[in-house]
Amino acid sequence: MAADEEDLSHHHDTVRLEAFSDGVIAIAITLLVIEITVPHVEGSESLASALVDQWPSYVGFILSFITIGIMWMNHHTMFKDIERCDHVLIGLNLLLLLAIAALPFSTAVLAEYLDQNDDSRTTATMVYGGAFTATAVVFNALWLYASHGRRLIDRHVSDMRVRQRTLRFIPGPVLYAGGVGLALLTPWLTLALYTAMAVLYLLPLDDPEKSS
Amino acid sequence: MAADEEDLSHHHDTVRLEAFSDGVIAIAITLLVIEITVPHVEGSESLASALVDQWPSYVGFILSFITIGIMWMNHHTMFKDIERCDHVLIGLNLLLLLAIAALPFSTAVLAEYLDQNDDSRTTATMVYGGAFTATAVVFNALWLYASHGRRLIDRHVSDMRVRQRTLRFIPGPVLYAGGVGLALLTPWLTLALYTAMAVLYLLPLDDPEKSS
Amino acid sequence: MAADEEDLSHHHDTVRLEAFSDGVIAIAITLLVIEITVPHVEGSESLASALVDQWPSYVGFILSFITIGIMWMNHHTMFKDIERCDHVLIGLNLLLLLAIAALPFSTAVLAEYLDQNDDSRTTATMVYGGAFTATAVVFNALWLYASHGRRLIDRHVSDMRVRQRTLRFIPGPVLYAGGVGLALLTPWLTLALYTAMAVLYLLPLDDPEKSS
Amino acid sequence: MAADEEDLSHHHDTVRLEAFSDGVIAIAITLLVIEITVPHVEGSESLASALVDQWPSYVGFILSFITIGIMWMNHHTMFKDIERCDHVLIGLNLLLLLAIAALPFSTAVLAEYLDQNDDSRTTATMVYGGAFTATAVVFNALWLYASHGRRLIDRHVSDMRVRQRTLRFIPGPVLYAGGVGLALLTPWLTLALYTAMAVLYLLPLDDPEKSS
Numbered sequence: 110m111a112a113d114e115e116d117l118s119h120h121h122d123t124v125r126l127e128a129f130s131d132g133v134i135a136i137a138i139t140l141l142v143i144e145i146t147v148p149h150v151e152g153s154e155s156l157a158s159a160l161v162d163q164w165p166s167y168v169g170f171i172l173s174f175i176t177i178g179i180m181w182m183n184h185h186t187m188f189k190d191i192e193r194c195d196h197v198l199i200g201l202n203l204l205l206l207l208a209i210a211a212l213p214f215s216t217a218v219l220a221e222y223l224d225q226n227d228d229s230r231t232t233a234t235m236v237y238g239g240a241f242t243a244t245a246v247v248f249n250a251l252w253l254y255a256s257h258g259r260r261l262i263d264r265h266v267s268d269m270r271v272r273q274r275t276l277r278f279i280p281g282p283v284l285y286a287g288g289v290g291l292a293l294l295t296p297w298l299t300l301a302l303y304t305a306m307a308v309l310y311l312l313p314l315d316d317p318e319k320s321s
Numbered sequence: 322m323a324a325d326e327e328d329l330s331h332h333h334d335t336v337r338l339e340a341f342s343d344g345v346i347a348i349a350i351t352l353l354v355i356e357i358t359v360p361h362v363e364g365s366e367s368l369a370s371a372l373v374d375q376w377p378s379y380v381g382f383i384l385s386f387i388t389i390g391i392m393w394m395n396h397h398t399m400f401k402d403i404e405r406c407d408h409v410l411i412g413l414n415l416l417l418l419l420a421i422a423a424l425p426f427s428t429a430v431l432a433e434y435l436d437q438n439d440d441s442r443t444t445a446t447m448v449y450g451g452a453f454t455a456t457a458v459v460f461n462a463l464w465l466y467a468s469h470g471r472r473l474i475d476r477h478v479s480d481m482r483v484r485q486r487t488l489r490f491i492p493g494p495v496l497y498a499g500g501v502g503l504a505l506l507t508p509w510l511t512l513a514l515y516t517a518m519a520v521l522y523l524l525p526l527d528d529p530e531k532s533s
Numbered sequence: 534m535a536a537d538e539e540d541l542s543h544h545h546d547t548v549r550l551e552a553f554s555d556g557v558i559a560i561a562i563t564l565l566v567i568e569i570t571v572p573h574v575e576g577s578e579s580l581a582s583a584l585v586d587q588w589p590s591y592v593g594f595i596l597s598f599i600t601i602g603i604m605w606m607n608h609h610t611m612f613k614d615i616e617r618c619d620h621v622l623i624g625l626n627l628l629l630l631l632a633i634a635a636l637p638f639s640t641a642v643l644a645e646y647l648d649q650n651d652d653s654r655t656t657a658t659m660v661y662g663g664a665f666t667a668t669a670v671v672f673n674a675l676w677l678y679a680s681h682g683r684r685l686i687d688r689h690v691s692d693m694r695v696r697q698r699t700l701r702f703i704p705g706p707v708l709y710a711g712g713v714g715l716a717l718l719t720p721w722l723t724l725a726l727y728t729a730m731a732v733l734y735l736l737p738l739d740d741p742e743k744s745s
Numbered sequence: 746m747a748a749d750e751e752d753l754s755h756h757h758d759t760v761r762l763e764a765f766s767d768g769v770i771a772i773a774i775t776l777l778v779i780e781i782t783v784p785h786v787e788g789s790e791s792l793a794s795a796l797v798d799q800w801p802s803y804v805g806f807i808l809s810f811i812t813i814g815i816m817w818m819n820h821h822t823m824f825k826d827i828e829r830c831d832h833v834l835i836g837l838n839l840l841l842l843l844a845i846a847a848l849p850f851s852t853a854v855l856a857e858y859l860d861q862n863d864d865s866r867t868t869a870t871m872v873y874g875g876a877f878t879a880t881a882v883v884f885n886a887l888w889l890y891a892s893h894g895r896r897l898i899d900r901h902v903s904d905m906r907v908r909q910r911t912l913r914f915i916p917g918p919v920l921y922a923g924g925v926g927l928a929l930l931t932p933w934l935t936l937a938l939y940t941a942m943a944v945l946y947l948l949p950l951d952d953p954e955k956s957s
Contacts, residue, residue: 125767125821131337132771135344139422140779143352147429156434156441160448174422178415185337200947203814210775210810217783222792229792236796311412343549347556351634355564359641368646368653372660383631390627397549523624555761559768563846567776571853580858580865584872595843602839609761735836 126202127188133206134184137213138177141170144217165223169237172300173216175307176241180209183248183278190274191255192263201251208244215240223296234296238289241303245281252278338414339400345418346396349425350389353382356429377435381449384512385428387519388453392421395460395490402486403467404475413463420456427452435508446508450501453515457493464490550626551612557630558608561637562601565594568641589647593661596724597640599731600665604633607672607702614698615679616687625675632668639664647720658720662713665727669705676702762838763824769842770820773849774813777806780853801859805873808936809852811943812877816845819884819914826910827891828899837887844880851876859932870932874925877939881917888914 145166148159184205191198215237222233255261256271284306291298357378360371396417403410427449434445467473468483496518503510569590572583608629615622639661646657679685680695708730715722781802784795820841827834851873858869891897892907920942927934 128340128764129767129771129817129821131341132344132768133775135341136348136772136775137778138418139345139348139352140775142349142422142426143355143779145426147426147433150434150437150441156430156444160430160444170423171419174419175415178418181341182411185341196947199818203811203947206774206814207807207810210778211806214778214781214783218792218796221783222786225786229786232792232796311408311415340552343553344556347553348560350630351557351560351564354561354634354638355567357638359638359645362646362649362653368642368656372642372656382635386631386634387627390630393553394623397553523620523627552764555765556768559765560772562842563769563772563776566773566846566850567779569850571850571857574858574861574865580854580868584854584868594847598843598846599839602842605765606835609765735839 123188123191123194126194126199127185130184130202130206131181134177134181134209137210138174138181140213141173141177141216144213144220145170162224166220168223168300169216169220172303172307173212175311176303177209177212179307179310180244180248187252187255187274190263190266190271191261193261195261198251198255198261201247201254205244205247205251208240208247212240212244230296231292234292234299235289238285238292238299238303242282242285242289245285249278249282335400335403335406338406338411339397342396342414342418343393346389346393346421349422350386350393352425353385353389353428356425356432357382374436378432380435380512381428381432384515384519385424387523388515389421389424391519391522392456392460399464399467399486402475402478402483403473405473407473410463410467410473413459413466417456417459417463420452420459424452424456442508443504446504446511447501450497450504450511450515454494454497454501457497461490461494547612547615547618550618550623551609554608554626554630555605558601558605558633561634562598562605564637565597565601565640568637568644569594586648590644592647592724593640593644596727596731597636599735600727601633601636603731603734604668604672611676611679611698611702614687614690614695615685617685619685622675622679622685625671625678629668629671629675632664632671636664636668654720655716658716658723659713662709662716662723662727666706666709666713669709673702673706759824759827759830762830762835763821766820766838766842767817770813770817770845773846774810774817776849777809777813777852780849780856781806798860802856804859804936805852805856808939808943809848811947812939813845813848815943815946816880816884823888823891823910826899826902826907827897829897831897834887834891834897837883837890841880841883841887844876844883848876848880866932867928870928870935871925874921874928874935874939878918878921878925881921885914885918 145163148156148163150156150159218233219237222229224230225233252275256275259268259271262271284302288299288302291302357375360368360375362368362371430445431449434441436442437445464487468487471480471483474483496514500511500514503514569587572580572587574580574583642657643661646653648654649657676699680699683692683695686695708726712723712726715726781799784792784799786792786795855869855873858865860866861869888911892911895904895907898907920938924935924938927938
């Protein structure tokens with residue numbers, strides 16, 4: 110009885126942590142839009158062309174929105190397997206939320222400088238990719254901490270599923286970091302890579318729920 | 322027993338998806354206000370007239386607020402009939418949230434250019450209507466995917482109710498797209514159409530709960 | 534049985550409506566802070582005095598924060614007595630959220646012009662009070678609609694409690710409207726009235742839960 | 746039976762209060778990012794160095810994010826022990842949310858003036874520390890009110906645990922106020938103290954859940 114009650118209370122803890130995380134991620138993803146400014150048109154300039162000239166803002170908004178959305182899904186799926194909370198997990202989760210909350214800023218940097226000269230464009234793309242990389246690194250740290258020796262894993266989750274999840278998460282930071290490197294060649298390769306990652310995830314090729 | 326437990330877990334999934342969607346929609350609808358700027362009054366100009374001069378901001382705020390509010394209600398009602406989640410549904414819902422999160426931007430474009438010259442005004446209205454149209458198209462795609470062959474529909478929902486919902490959703494993108502076309506004649510027709518759509522929905526002529 | 538199930542589903546509806554309303558109100562109340570700008574200090578000006586000069590921003594922030602907080606509490610308490618949802622209630626609640634979501638704007642207008650010349654100050658205070666008045670009017674309309682003939686009231690709530698709530702809500706719009714009138718004499722009377730209303734509510738003189 | 750039902754309803758009240766508080770805190774913590782502006786690079790200036798020059802913004806963002814995150818955790822843990830709500834608690838909680846909602850502003854003041862001349866830097870740091878101090882004071886007032894004579898404490902919580910929590914909370918305002926004083930010597934001591942407080946809390950040296 111006592112053990113069961115404790116389980117319940119631990120489960121309740123995860124629920125609150127997830128709800129707070131959902132709140133922060135929902136706000137970060139929606140705040141992306143306030144970085145898109147309304148163009149000021151003067152004289153004979155047409156609003157249509159001024160809006161089209163802002164294409165880097167739309168690229169940044171869409172790519173970041175889908176990427177953060179995928180992070181939310183992964184966060185949500187991961188916490189289905191995590192049964193208990195401890196102080197380290199709460200701390201790592203706070204660092205993860207910090208990284209996600211910073212993404213509207215790195216997106217704004219990309220949007221501002223993607224159509225500028227080569228130097229600024231490369232820097233902006235590296236900042237953008239670096240922020241994604243940092244987020245993915247903390248994500249993996251959190252999962253590895255929770256899953257190492259099944260430290261905080263729900264007893265009903267199979268070892269195979271834990272291993273599958275670990276294998277699915279590991280490529281993230283590697284690919285994002287690769288994108289930072291590609292920016293030295295050309296930012297377009299970076300954006301193509303990140304777009305491919307987002308599209309691949311959204312396509313129903315690999316349903317993470319199927320294996321559960 | 323096992324089947325019931327699975328149902329429950331699927332239901333739980335929809336709950337989290339709905340909660341995240343509610344969060345994004347609540348933030349997008351409330352962010353509309355930060356696009357209304359406080360006028361700067363200089364010299365002998367009166368604040369009252371400067372505030373009145375900003376009427377396009379209020380028109381955009383109110384029309385977008387009510388329209389997003391109606392979208393929230395439709396989203397909420399639709400998910401009452403959806404029992405299960407799959408990868409495609411999650412992806413389509415993310416695209417829907419992306420479209421809704423972009424509405425504060427298209428509203429700000431309308432507010433900035435509705436009292437400008439004809440050319441800018443027409444463009445701004447088409448952008449505004451285009452954003453609504455895109456949102457309504459994704460909305461229908463999501464419902465058609467979920468309801469096709471009752472793919473993800475709750476078993477307790479009648480076929481007739483599914484059909485009714487489909488018929489109720491289809492006019493949305495058509496009317497919003499029609500509004501984009503009307504902007505070529507005059508933006509006022511577009512806004513009159515969208516206002517009529519909002520008012521009609523808010524009036525208790527057709528209670529979607531009655532048929533349930 | 535069937536009746537009970539229907540009750541439950543209706544109750545579930547109110548829960549979602551309340552959660553969405555809580556979200557919008559929580560965002561509106563927190564967005565108040567982004568209307569306080571960081572002062573730009575130049576030359577020999579001291580940051581301390583520049584911060585002090587911004588007192589109207591702090592007055593507006595604190596007064597609006599507490600007033601919106603009280604509105605949230607009233608909204609929350611009111612919905613404890615409302616058992617069912619219908620289309621009109623959803624529409625009125627959407628209008629109420631619209632009015633609340635607009636308050637960061639009216640607060641920013643007050644903050645910008647409270648230390649300006651008499652004319653602008655009076656206008657800004659009237660806009661500020663007018664926004665509160667409109668909110669309180671919609672609030673009362675919602676409650677009167679729900680409580681008229683106990684239309685949507687929970688069967689466990691006594692008639693006396695419904696009457697008490699009605700009597701407690703009615704002074705709101707009258708006092709807020711009175712504050713708009715007082716602004717014609719001097720804005721300070723308006724702010725004193727609204728402050729008194731906020732303080733009185735926060736003091737434990739009259740506990741709305743006691744009578745329940 | 747009646748007593749149990751009342752308990753449940755009181756518990757329900759705390760749930761709603763906590764959910765609203767979680768919402769406000771989640772928004773305040775995420776809004777911190779919109780105070781970081783994208784630098785405008787002109788001529789031969791490099792974007793990289795312009796981004797590095799903005800280090801006070803990153804320091805403020807990270808320190809405030811972690812501090813607010815810790816406040817959320819404390820709020821959440823504290824309310825696990827609080828069983829009942831009354832009018833005073835709701836009022837004190839509203840003041841606490843007001844203090845937390847103001848933190849993005851004090852953070853922006855710090856970020857703007859931390860690399861300016863000594864005078865502005867000292868003032869900005871004192872404002873920053875003063876806002877944390879005020880938050881910690883209201884936090885303690887809320888806990889002392891709820892725990893005095895076990896006024897609103899859950900009957901299952903031991904006296905020892907109440908005392909432990911009181912002892913854990915008391916150093917907060919003292920240390921934050923000490924940081925305000927240290928700013929008169931040098932702002933770096935203030936920031937070092939606050940950073941140490943954040944790091945110490947995140948390290949698993951003292952797990953508040955262990956004693957429960």
